[in-house]
Amino acid sequence: MKKTLAIALCFLLALAAASCGGQPVAPSGATSAAPGTSATAASQGSEPSAANVATANGEPTETSEKYFKYYDDPIDLTTHMAFSSTWTWHSADDNENSNGLTRWIKDHTNINFSCSWNAPDDATNTQKLDLAFASNTLPDVIQASSSQIAKYAAAGKLADMGALIEAYGSPLLKYAIQEAQDLTQGTFYLPYSYGGTAYALPIMCDTLVYWWLPYVRGDLLDELGMAVPSTLDEMEAAFAAYKEKHPDGVALGMDNELIGLRTVMAGYEAYPGSWVEKGGQAVYGSIQPEVRQGLERLADWYRKGYLDPEFVTKDMMQLLADAGEGKVFSLYTAWNVIGGNFQDMWANVEGSRLEVMPFPAGPDGKSGIATKVAFSPARAVSAACEHPEALVYLLNQYWDSFYRNNLELRQTMKDKYGYEFHYPVTEVREEINKAEREADPALPSFYDYPEELTGFGYFNDYVSHYSWLYGLTGVVISVANDDFGQVARGAKGEMPAEDMTVSARSTFEGWGSTPQGGQMLATFAEIYDYWEPLMGDSQIFHVDAFTGPTTPAMLERQSYLDKLEAETFTRIIMGTQPIEAFDSFVGEWLANGGEDITREVNEWISSASPL
Amino acid sequence: MRANTLDARAAAKGAAAGRRPSDWRLYAMLAAPAIIVFIFSYIPIGGVLIAFQNYSPDKGVLGSEFVGLKWFRVFFAMPDSARIVANTVAIAVGKIACSQLASVVFALLLNEVRGAAYKRSLQTITYFPHFLSWVIIGTVFIDMLSTRGLVNQILGAFGTAPKFFLGDPRLFQPTAVLLETWKEFGWGAIMYLAAISNISPDLYEAATIDGAGRLKQALHVTLPGIRGIALMLAVLALGGILNAGFEQILVLYNPSVYETGDIVDTFIYRYGLLDAQFSMSAAIGLFKSLIGLALMLAANWAAARFSDYRVL
Numbered sequence: 001m002k003k004t005l006a007i008a009l010c011f012l013l014a015l016a017a018a019s020c021g022g023q024p025v026a027p028s029g030a031t032s033a034a035p036g037t038s039a040t041a042a043s044q045g046s047e048p049s050a051a052n053v054a055t056a057n058g059e060p061t062e063t064s065e066k067y068f069k070y071y072d073d074p075i076d077l078t079t080h081m082a083f084s085s086t087w088t089w090h091s092a093d094d095n096e097n098s099n100g101l102t103r104w105i106k107d108h109t110n111i112n113f114s115c116s117w118n119a120p121d122d123a124t125n126t127q128k129l130d131l132a133f134a135s136n137t138l139p140d141v142i143q144a145s146s147s148q149i150a151k152y153a154a155a156g157k158l159a160d161m162g163a164l165i166e167a168y169g170s171p172l173l174k175y176a177i178q179e180a181q182d183l184t185q186g187t188f189y190l191p192y193s194y195g196g197t198a199y200a201l202p203i204m205c206d207t208l209v210y211w212w213l214p215y216v217r218g219d220l221l222d223e224l225g226m227a228v229p230s231t232l233d234e235m236e237a238a239f240a241a242y243k244e245k246h247p248d249g250v251a252l253g254m255d256n257e258l259i260g261l262r263t264v265m266a267g268y269e270a271y272p273g274s275w276v277e278k279g280g281q282a283v284y285g286s287i288q289p290e291v292r293q294g295l296e297r298l299a300d301w302y303r304k305g306y307l308d309p310e311f312v313t314k315d316m317m318q319l320l321a322d323a324g325e326g327k328v329f330s331l332y333t334a335w336n337v338i339g340g341n342f343q344d345m346w347a348n349v350e351g352s353r354l355e356v357m358p359f360p361a362g363p364d365g366k367s368g369i370a371t372k373v374a375f376s377p378a379r380a381v382s383a384a385c386e387h388p389e390a391l392v393y394l395l396n397q398y399w400d401s402f403y404r405n406n407l408e409l410r411q412t413m414k415d416k417y418g419y420e421f422h423y424p425v426t427e428v429r430e431e432i433n434k435a436e437r438e439a440d441p442a443l444p445s446f447y448d449y450p451e452e453l454t455g456f457g458y459f460n461d462y463v464s465h466y467s468w469l470y471g472l473t474g475v476v477i478s479v480a481n482d483d484f485g486q487v488a489r490g491a492k493g494e495m496p497a498e499d500m501t502v503s504a505r506s507t508f509e510g511w512g513s514t515p516q517g518g519q520m521l522a523t524f525a526e527i528y529d530y531w532e533p534l535m536g537d538s539q540i541f542h543v544d545a546f547t548g549p550t551t552p553a554m555l556e557r558q559s560y561l562d563k564l565e566a567e568t569f570t571r572i573i574m575g576t577q578p579i580e581a582f583d584s585f586v587g588e589w590l591a592n593g594g595e596d597i598t599r600e601v602n603e604w605i606s607s608a609s610p611l
Numbered sequence: 612m613r614a615n616t617l618d619a620r621a622a623a624k625g626a627a628a629g630r631r632p633s634d635w636r637l638y639a640m641l642a643a644p645a646i647i648v649f650i651f652s653y654i655p656i657g658g659v660l661i662a663f664q665n666y667s668p669d670k671g672v673l674g675s676e677f678v679g680l681k682w683f684r685v686f687f688a689m690p691d692s693a694r695i696v697a698n699t700v701a702i703a704v705g706k707i708a709c710s711q712l713a714s715v716v717f718a719l720l721l722n723e724v725r726g727a728a729y730k731r732s733l734q735t736i737t738y739f740p741h742f743l744s745w746v747i748i749g750t751v752f753i754d755m756l757s758t759r760g761l762v763n764q765i766l767g768a769f770g771t772a773p774k775f776f777l778g779d780p781r782l783f784q785p786t787a788v789l790l791e792t793w794k795e796f797g798w799g800a801i802m803y804l805a806a807i808s809n810i811s812p813d814l815y816e817a818a819t820i821d822g823a824g825r826l827k828q829a830l831h832v833t834l835p836g837i838r839g840i841a842l843m844l845a846v847l848a849l850g851g852i853l854n855a856g857f858e859q860i861l862v863l864y865n866p867s868v869y870e871t872g873d874i875v876d877t878f879i880y881r882y883g884l885l886d887a888q889f890s891m892s893a894a895i896g897l898f899k900s901l902i903g904l905a906l907m908l909a910a911n912w913a914a915a916r917f918s919d920y921r922v923l
Contacts, residue, residue, distance in 0.1 A: 130887050148887075155670075256866065309758060309775070310757050312866065312867045313753050313865060558886065559881045559882050559885070559888075560690075563873070563881070564691075566866040566869075567866045569866075570865070570866040570867045571866070571867050574778065574867055576780070588690065592689075592690055
């Protein structure tokens with residue numbers, strides 16, 4: 001639960017950072033087009049809004065065109081979404097049921113894409129989806145978490161997504177999925193599989209979502225005359241020195257969900273909340289003796305005043321707000337806070353600077369972290385949907401348009417898979433309302449592309465602005481990665497902006513033009529340089545051994561066990577329970593369902609095979 | 612209350628005699644609330660079936676497999692169920708007792724205030740918090756009750772060591788009860804003030820002639836005058852003995868006070884809403900209602916038996 005929240009939070013923050021940074025995270029490595037292509041594209045862009053789209057776009061082969069369908073009779077496809085009151089459409093007349101994207105879909109596929117509801121936030125959206133499930137009125141296309149998918153699939157409410165993609169997916173879609181499979185050691189579909197069938201296609205996002213890490217205030221370290229700590233003992237020394245100078249400050253940020261304890265746990269190679277391999281078996285991280293050591297250390301630090309004495313009443317948001325006011329010396333949080341509260345800190349706290357604090361080494365000189373597969377949520381199709389293949393056709397269209405300018409990918413697809421792109425390479429133009437958007441980053445971008453030149457959401461910012469809402473985003477992780485690599489190199493002055501891809505450059509310049517752009521880019525470069533190699537370091541970085549759906553014993557007991565864990569850990573840290581409480585916690589955890597859960601998890605691991 | 616009873620009796624008599632042409636109007640007025648109660652309170656009763664099932668939305672209420680008392684057993688097999696029920700009762704009883712007492716005392720005091728404008732503004736100020744959501748009030752109090760907050764600063768002036776009201780299991784229940792009392796006593800006093808204003812002035816005049824001062828009048832005229840209302844409110848409140856105030860607890864509690872702060876409703880919230888365990892939630896909800904009904908009937912019986920006052 002804790003982890004899910006953390007990831008959800010991370011996802012939200014990614015969006016927040018995206019809207020702050022001028023250009024969202026979504027656009028991938030679109031290679032800049034050769035000059036002149038725009039003219040070609042524009043002249044041939046007289047795409048008719050009829051069934052014969054195929055022939056209008058140059059000379060795509062017969063075989064590729066079967067992946068693009070125009071329904072002869074209009075069909076209805078319902079979905080659901082969450083957007084806040086600050087959401088802006090491109091025009092005042094637009095709404096979730098009628099906007100550039102839905103009109104485009106209607107014109108080119110004859111699909112009426114509409115919303116069964118829109119929720120003000122993700123939590124409400126999740127609840128509404130559960131209620132729709134309970135009342136048997138699931139929309140045709142849904143976006144749901146792993147446990148929801150498991151629940152719905154068990155009730156027979158979802159279509160077989162794996163089979164749909166196999167039957168209707170374009171080679172490009174399949175190529176991207178294969179790539180994601182490779183990058184996740186074949187676990188891509190697993191969180192959304194049930195009984196060997198994949199029921200949902202995870203929303204692919206950048207590996208950046210994994211990037212949670214500890215930060216420390218570099219300016220305060222300078223003041224103390226200390227270097228960035230790299231071990232638990234060095235951290236403690238720095239905290240002691242910091243508290244001496246700033247008795248009211250918080251040395252180590254902690255929140256009521258204890259997300260922050262991961263910094264310390266890393267030093268003991270303890271993995272609370274994750275399933276880890278031990279002696280050929282998957283065991284629950286929170287009940288391992290390493291966690292006991294970590295808790296003992298944290299309790300000691302709490303006693304010494306390094307933690308906020310009232311951290312239990314503050315959630316991550318409040319902790320970040322405190323950090324924004326410069327009250328926090330070090331904390332563990334997501335990378336994209338550099339587009340959020342850290343901006344406040346740089347603006348308000350004179351001379352403040354952030355440094356990446358590596359996961360500290362413990363007594364034996366090692367450290368380790370574990371994380372769940374972060375591709376969440378996932379989109380699925382209701383079993384009651386009359387045209388389950390329609391979503392796959394939409395994805396075919398969308399991804400083709402989305403990657404149209406990636407010349408390398410075009411070539412690979414053509415040579416290896418005989419797949420011709422449906423949409424031509426198109427000159428990427430600058431947005432025309434850049435000045436307004438700088439004043440109000442929530443505004444959507446506008447472009448002066450000729451009206452007749454369309455592509456599935458490629459223009460007028462539909463790609464980034466609406467595709468999040470409709471769940472059609474398809475950032476293929478590896479392709480997107482180098483954009484950020486280029487941004488990081490640009491921030492270090494190793495790469496001029498002119499040499500970057502269009503989207504990398506626009507991210508780089510967008511971030512750079514924010515009031516705290518210099519700090520933001522410098523910190524991002526540090527984060528990138530720290531995490532990029534870390535992801536490949538299997539000594540330190542572990543993926544959760546259990547990526548399956550909620551098991552029966554979890555359904556019955558997880559809530560109680562989570563409560564027990566949160567209560568015990570919190571009270572041990574606060575000193576209202578002695579460290580021995582950990583031992584009785586382990587016994588109680590095992591006796592009250594933990595043993596059953598462990599058995600089920602191991603059964604799942606031995607039965608699961610990559611799809 | 613009494614007036615209504617009289618009306619009802621009169622109506623009943625009229626109906627028996629068969630000639631009260633205006634009766635249908637009374638029944639017509641009753642129809643709307645009756646329909647609402649029927650639709651929203653009686654029809655859903657069928658849904659309690661899912662408390663005895665392995666409910667699956669797919670199969671529906673009629674198609675799901677029956678599992679008897681499984682969910683009740685699962686709940687009571689939880690190591691913390693006894694603690695949760697005990698917390699709930701302790702917090703609820705504390706809240707009922709404190710806010711009723713505070714309301715009665717406040718109504719009595721307010722009744723003695725002479726300036727009409729002063730009295731009205733006092734009343735408005737005190738019942739205002741009732742309209743605020745706990746989400747808002749909670750945020751304010753989390754700040755005020757922190758170890759460096761206002762309350763601890765005041766206590767500090769008297770030499771008391773700072774207390775962590777929302778992080779200390781021993782202090783959580785009293786804190787929750789006091790905050791609830793603060794929020795609701797003004798609202799609760801409205802009922803009593805209405806009851807007080809119904810007391811015949813003759814009684815006060817007679818008491819004055821007999822030589823009773825203000826205190827004696829309050830004790831021997833006002834208090835007995837509102838006894839009926841007080842009993843009725845207490846009996847009705849007992850029906851909610853397992854309602855310890857979900858919203859408040861959810862906003863104020865945290866893992867370090869689960870021991871004394873976790874109540875039945877927060878438990879249902881975690882299971883029912885966060886984990887979507889419909890059957891389990893329904894079972895606990897049913898359990899809550901049954902306990903409430905039993906206590907209310909018992910209290911009503913006791914009220915009738917010992918003070919000759921019948922609510923139901």
